[in-house]
Amino acid sequence: MNIVKNYNKKELTLSIEGRIDTITSQDLDKEINEELGNFDSLIMDFTDLEYISSAGLRVLIATQKKLKSEDIPFAIKNVNDSVGEIFRMSGFDKILKIE
Numbered sequence: 001m002n003i004v005k006n007y008n009k010k011e012l013t014l015s016i017e018g019r020i021d022t023i024t025s026q027d028l029d030k031e032i033n034e035e036l037g038n039f040d041s042l043i044m045d046f047t048d049l050e051y052i053s054s055a056g057l058r059v060l061i062a063t064q065k066k067l068k069s070e071d072i073p074f075a076i077k078n079v080n081d082s083v084g085e086i087f088r089m090s091g092f093d094k095i096l097k098i099e
Helices: 024-035 054-069 082-089
Strands: 004-009 011-020 041-050 075-078
Touching: 004 024, 011 024, 011 054, 024 054, 041 054, 041 082, 054 075, 054 082
Parallel strands: 011 041, 041 075
Antiparallel strands: 004 011
């Protein structure tokens, strides 16, 4: 997994490449937590994401809960068909804001 951070003023976009699995989900969680307080909105760009496991889904839900409690917008963009299918099968497409 590779994470590219891009700030547009106070909006942070994390572009995720590769796979979010049991091992890499911890790295993603760490990256998000290190940036907390530096952004007013968070976008995750999944253009180059190939796969997300249940561990990755847990990170997304935990992130959404943290940001919602602080009234910080959070969206996921550019989800491909295979990752979108994982969201649909798990019901996360109903929970997360996917654009």
